[in-house]
Amino acid sequence: MDSPPASASYVVVACDATRERTEHEIKLVVDHVQERHVFLPSVGYQTLTCPESFAGTNFRAREDEVKKKVDAYATKLLPSYEDFESEGVKVTAGFPIKQVVLQEVTKYNASWVILDRHLRRDLRYHLNKMPCKIALVKYDLSLDIWRSHYVHETKITETKCVYSLPKFVSLADCHSVEDIEDSIISCKSYPHSIFSSDSSSTIRSYTKQSSYGNRSRENSSLSDFGSSSKQDRSGISIKGECRLITSQIDQKQNQSGFLPKHSDAPLLCTGCGTRLSIKESMRFSYSDIQSATNDFSKDKLLGEGGYGHVYNGVLKDGQQIAAKVRKEESSHGPGFLNFILRCVLSFSRHKNIVMLLGYCCKEKKNILIYEYICNKSLHWHLFVAPKVCHRHWDCKELRFLHEECRGGPIIHRDMRPSNRLLTHDFVPMLGDFGLAKWKTGDDTLQTRIMGTLGSYNFGIPNLKYAEDGIVSVGTDVYSYGIILLISGRQVGNSKNPEQQQSLRLWAEPMIEKLALHELIDTRLGESYDTYELYLMAKDAYFCVQRKPEMRPSMGEMHMINTRVT
Numbered sequence: 001m002d003s004p005p006a007s008a009s010y011v012v013v014a015c016d017a018t019r020e021r022t023e024h025e026i027k028l029v030v031d032h033v034q035e036r037h038v039f040l041p042s043v044g045y046q047t048l049t050c051p052e053s054f055a056g057t058n059f060r061a062r063e064d065e066v067k068k069k070v071d072a073y074a075t076k077l078l079p080s081y082e083d084f085e086s087e088g089v090k091v092t093a094g095f096p097i098k099q100v101v102l103q104e105v106t107k108y109n110a111s112w113v114i115l116d117r118h119l120r121r122d123l124r125y126h127l128n129k130m131p132c133k134i135a136l137v138k139y140d141l142s143l144d145i146w147r148s149h150y151v152h153e154t155k156i157t158e159t160k161c162v163y164s165l166p167k168f169v170s171l172a173d174c175h176s177v178e179d180i181e182d183s184i185i186s187c188k189s190y191p192h193s194i195f196s197s198d199s200s201s202t203i204r205s206y207t208k209q210s211s212y213g214n215r216s217r218e219n220s221s222l223s224d225f226g227s228s229s230k231q232d233r234s235g236i237s238i239k240g241e242c243r244l245i246t247s248q249i250d251q252k253q254n255q256s257g258f259l260p261k262h263s264d265a266p267l268l269c270t271g272c273g274t275r276l277s278i279k280e281s282m283r284f285s286y287s288d289i290q291s292a293t294n295d296f297s298k299d300k301l302l303g304e305g306g307y308g309h310v311y312n313g314v315l316k317d318g319q320q321i322a323a324k325v326r327k328e329e330s331s332h333g334p335g336f337l338n339f340i341l342r343c344v345l346s347f348s349r350h351k352n353i354v355m356l357l358g359y360c361c362k363e364k365k366n367i368l369i370y371e372y373i374c375n376k377s378l379h380w381h382l383f384v385a386p387k388v389c390h391r392h393w394d395c396k397e398l399r400f401l402h403e404e405c406r407g408g409p410i411i412h413r414d415m416r417p418s419n420r421l422l423t424h425d426f427v428p429m430l431g432d433f434g435l436a437k438w439k440t441g442d443d444t445l446q447t448r449i450m451g452t453l454g455s456y457n458f459g460i461p462n463l464k465y466a467e468d469g470i471v472s473v474g475t476d477v478y479s480y481g482i483i484l485l486i487s488g489r490q491v492g493n494s495k496n497p498e499q500q501q502s503l504r505l506w507a508e509p510m511i512e513k514l515a516l517h518e519l520i521d522t523r524l525g526e527s528y529d530t531y532e533l534y535l536m537a538k539d540a541y542f543c544v545q546r547k548p549e550m551r552p553s554m555g556e557m558h559m560i561n562t563r564v565t
């Protein structure tokens with residue numbers, strides 16, 4: 001392990017200042033961290049209450065305007081935090097957040113960066129760019145340590161949380177960066193005083209296991225971790241602890257049926273430890289699927305869609321699967337062709353697209369085997385158990401389908417909340433290619449859609465499509481806009497095109513007036529991010545433009561969002 005540079009005694013705390021709770025969090029840090037540098041990047045849609053609205057303005061010109069306003073807001077915000085300066089804390093406001101964090105870490109040679117929970121989206125960026133230690137404050141003020149030591153090489157291939165502390169590190173007793181480390185170690189050495197007994201978080205419970213017991217001592221050896229490793233009272237080094245925790249996670253997974261080989265596979269979800277291992281053969285035997293799903297038992301049934309029943313299962317090597325069993329049995333004819341088409345289209349490999357692991361055909365039975373996505377669908381989170389407005393609106397997967405696939409764009413045609421599956425980190429995964437089409441020729445796909453309008457597409461598209469049955473990539477863009485609009489709001493039967501259209505008519509004037517809070521379901525309370533709400537509303541507004549040519553492409557959406565956030 002590399003030692004931090006001798007001069008480094010700064011902790012950079014990066015917060016999104018538009019959030020109400022942030023002030024409490026900042027105070028928590030400021031009250032206890034002396035002679036540290038607190039950095040406060042800030043953006044806010046309130047600054048955008050300009051007389052103009054989104055309406056009738058060129059999309060790109062509007063974005064430039066937005067950036068100027070946000071910059072002005074950041075400058076205005078600084079004086080209100082001057083009090084902190086007298087307490088030996090430096091406050092900086094700036095935009096875009098991630099670049100200013102990087103700038104401040106470099107300038108102050110900071111040894112720690114603590115990101116507030118709303119900056120989770122930038123975690124990977126920071127892990128890639130910064131050599132220092134990195135932690136993330138979670139919703140319950142507990143702390144995830146993402147890097148606990150200095151590194152030379154910051155380029156990472158995989159991000160995963162090293163360990164979690166169920167409470168915000170008690171900074172009251174910390175007088176130096178080393179103390180923070182000590183605090184972390186001692187938390188782990190005396191779990192009963194610090195760790196909650198809540199076992200809902202798997203990482204937390206792994207951490208709890210790893211913090212005491214003979215095994216942890218046996219496994220920690222100073223020679224493993226370099227001479228600069230710090231030791232706690234029981235002789236456990238920080239890095240040793242991290243390594244130990246990783247092995248404990250693997251051990252835990254093995255206990256729950258994961259075999260060693262699978263435990264090396266890349267993590268799909270850092271929340272629950274689900275992994276994805278790709279098989280050598282795409283063809284699965286029927287008996288393997290039968291035993292993985294307990295012979296397609298009812299308690300393994302995840303749900304039923306138009307295509308068939310979907311069962312959860314665990315393969316022999318520990319890989320979790322979702323097996324979609326086609327309702328209509330066929331070994332030839334249109335039904336079988338549809339099965340083949342789904343297979344082919346599902347091969348689109350992207351980190352935000354549910355991966356098809358393979359297929360299984362037995363006599364007339366056709367089964368598609370997908371990776372299992374562990375945290376239900378966006379539909380479930382919005383309508384069945386709405387709690388927090390999560391950032392689920394990245395459109396990377398659509399950009400990939402529309403703009404990055406070899407052989408031309410793929411139009412998904414079935415974008416709806418139930419097709420956006422989520423991990424415990426709320427990473428969206430697009431599933432179900434049952435209606436997808438390769439776009440051929442010019443701007444429109446001259447294919448009349450089979451099936452009823454209602455069952456075809458949740459966001460019925462493109463009024464043009466509804467009228468003459470022609471789809472384009474703009475169809476997906478429209479559906480995506482509708483998904484953004486319904487976020488946090490139950491709109492009755494989401495398959496009903498008339499309701500979708502009235503949702504657009506209802507939302508448009510509010511967005512134009514920037515009365516954005518009125519868009520949000522009251523059940524969400526204060527638990528949403530105002531700036532994200534602004535971005536969502538803006539994106540939705542443009543995506544559901546009546547004329548497809550007025551809608552942005554997914555590439556433009558992505559570019560603008562990465563620039564603004």
Ligand SMILES: Nc1ncnc2c1ncn2[C@@H]1O[C@H](COP(=O)(O)OP(=O)(O)OP(=O)(O)O)[C@@H](O)[C@H]1O
Pocket residue numbers: 302303304305306307308309310322324354370371372373374376377414418419421431432434
């Ligand atoms: N890969 C998966 N991982 C976890 N759950 C899944 C997966 N695929 C589907 N499910 C769940 O199974 C249920 C049925 O999914 P399915 O995709 O068949 O529904 P659908 O979108 O209505 O289907 P269709 O478009 O074929 O009508 C849903 O609750 C969905 O959340």
